[in-house]
Amino acid sequence: MKTSVVIVGGGPAGLLLSQRLHQQGVENIVCESQTREYVLERIRAGVLEWGSVEVLRDSGVGERMDREGHVHDGSDIVWAGQHRLKMNTRKFTDRPMMAYGQTNITEDLYAARDAMGGQIIHQAQDVALHDLTGDRPFVTFTRAGAQERIDCDFIAGCDGFHGVSRRSIPDGERSEYEKVYPFGWLGILSETPPLPDIIYANTERGFALCSQRNAMLSRYYVQCTLDTDINDWPDDRFWRELKARFPKDLADAIVTGPSIEKSIAPLRSFVVEPMAYGRLFLAGDAAHIVPPTGAKGLNLAISDVFYLSRALCAHYRQGNDAYLESYSDMALRRVWGAARFSWWLTSLLHRFPDQGAFDLRAQQQELAYLSASESYMKAVCEQYAGLPFEV
Numbered sequence: 001m002k003t004s005v006v007i008v009g010g011g012p013a014g015l016l017l018s019q020r021l022h023q024q025g026v027e028n029i030v031c032e033s034q035t036r037e038y039v040l041e042r043i044r045a046g047v048l049e050w051g052s053v054e055v056l057r058d059s060g061v062g063e064r065m066d067r068e069g070h071v072h073d074g075s076d077i078v079w080a081g082q083h084r085l086k087m088n089t090r091k092f093t094d095r096p097m098m099a100y101g102q103t104n105i106t107e108d109l110y111a112a113r114d115a116m117g118g119q120i121i122h123q124a125q126d127v128a129l130h131d132l133t134g135d136r137p138f139v140t141f142t143r144a145g146a147q148e149r150i151d152c153d154f155i156a157g158c159d160g161f162h163g164v165s166r167r168s169i170p171d172g173e174r175s176e177y178e179k180v181y182p183f184g185w186l187g188i189l190s191e192t193p194p195l196p197d198i199i200y201a202n203t204e205r206g207f208a209l210c211s212q213r214n215a216m217l218s219r220y221y222v223q224c225t226l227d228t229d230i231n232d233w234p235d236d237r238f239w240r241e242l243k244a245r246f247p248k249d250l251a252d253a254i255v256t257g258p259s260i261e262k263s264i265a266p267l268r269s270f271v272v273e274p275m276a277y278g279r280l281f282l283a284g285d286a287a288h289i290v291p292p293t294g295a296k297g298l299n300l301a302i303s304d305v306f307y308l309s310r311a312l313c314a315h316y317r318q319g320n321d322a323y324l325e326s327y328s329d330m331a332l333r334r335v336w337g338a339a340r341f342s343w344w345l346t347s348l349l350h351r352f353p354d355q356g357a358f359d360l361r362a363q364q365q366e367l368a369y370l371s372a373s374e375s376y377m378k379a380v381c382e383q384y385a386g387l388p389f390e391v
């Protein structure tokens with residue numbers, strides 16, 4: 001086979017890139033190792049920055065999001081069992097946020113790709129990238145036992161943290177920056193009405209979060225230790241622990257019910273530099289992981305794709321490679337902004353095993369200062385709302 005761009009990975013980053021390139025007449029093939037059903041079953045992100053909302057609309061996948069997504073003014077933080085503050089992005093940055101699930105976005109992208117006749121290969125095994133620094137790179141894989149090959153001009157590595165693309169950059173040519181946190185999030189999805197707001201909690205029992213997908217679908221998380229066994233957490237234990245981490249009025253308002261999904265996510269920060277090597281360009285979780293506290297992972301995948309699609313379209317439509325050449329630097333500036341913010345919010349809201357009395361007081365003081373200082377809150381909201389895209 002032959003195409004202009006092979007996109008490795010059919011998660012949100014790969015599908016959105018495929019859609020945006022196709023809209024501009026740039027041929028591409030998506031090569032995904034799993035089945036479509038598997039990709040659609042992953043329950044992940046739920047909070048979109050307004051910049052992401054606009055990119056999704058511009059990509060022709062905004063219709064259901066605008067109908068079903070919940071536009072809100074930002075998220076709340078409760079702490080010390082009583083104080084409540086709002087990261088009011090609408091007030092401080094003029095930009096609201098949107099609650100709309102990653103599962104829905106992925107469904108919308110698949111529907112849009114199908115409608116345009118996009119080519120997506122599923123269950124591609126042993127995907128390998130070749131000749132990345134030559135003029136004619138290619139991708140090989142096996143499908144149903146047969147070896148296949150796609151020749152192309154460029155390869156987009158959108159295959160997530162465990163994918164093959166990042167590892168195809170030789171060891172000596174890449175730098176990796178990593179921080180692993182000594183806890184995870186135990187999350188559940190339940191078909192119950194959510195609280196009206198997204199609320200993060202810093203409590204002595206550990207972090208917790210009330211979030212939402214739609215009027216009858218709620219998402220909740222509690223901080224857990226890394227050795228937590230999900231089998232030790234039947235629903236009633238989860239609900240008890242969640243409610244114990246919120247002030248009484250909020251705990252009483254949480255509507256409980258059977259969980260329809262339950263999983264544990266360890267927390268990690270990770271960035272690879274550069275995000276390009278020869279004719280390979282990385283986007284999304286393939287290049288960086290942020291702890292979910294800042295709600296930035298999917299938003300970064302979308303901003304990477306915005307930059308990369310613009311760069312590839314400028315190459316094909318105007319013969320201009322300036323954006324391709326600056327892709328890695330430009331994407332990394334935004335990535336580090338979000339990586340720093342996600343690390344900071346994680347540090348502010350969680351209990352760490354080695355946290356001493358001094359650290360705890362400093363954490364509480366920072367929350368008190370955030371409650372008291374409009375200028376500090378404005379700086380936080382600018383980052384929670386999402387830094388602007390570079391022109």
Ligand code: RFL
Nearest residue numbers: 009011012013033044045046159160284285296297298299
């Ligand atoms: P994905 O979604 O991991 O998709 C990568 C795809 O590549 C495929 N793949 C391969 N294909 C071919 N060959 C190979 N060798 C391959 N290896 C892998 C995989 O099957 C998969 O389909 O990465 P992508 O597209 O970059 O998207 C990134 C987002 O999924 C991720 O950043 C977010 O989910 C992170 N995240 C959140 N982000 C937000 O912006 N807001 C949030 O509120 C938010 N909440 C979250 C989150 C992530 C979480 N977890 C589970 C880590 C909450 C949680 C709990």
Ligand code: PHB
Nearest residue numbers: 045046211292293294295
């Ligand atoms: C979610 O709804 O899954 C969610 C919301 C906010 C976050 C992380 C995850 O910071």
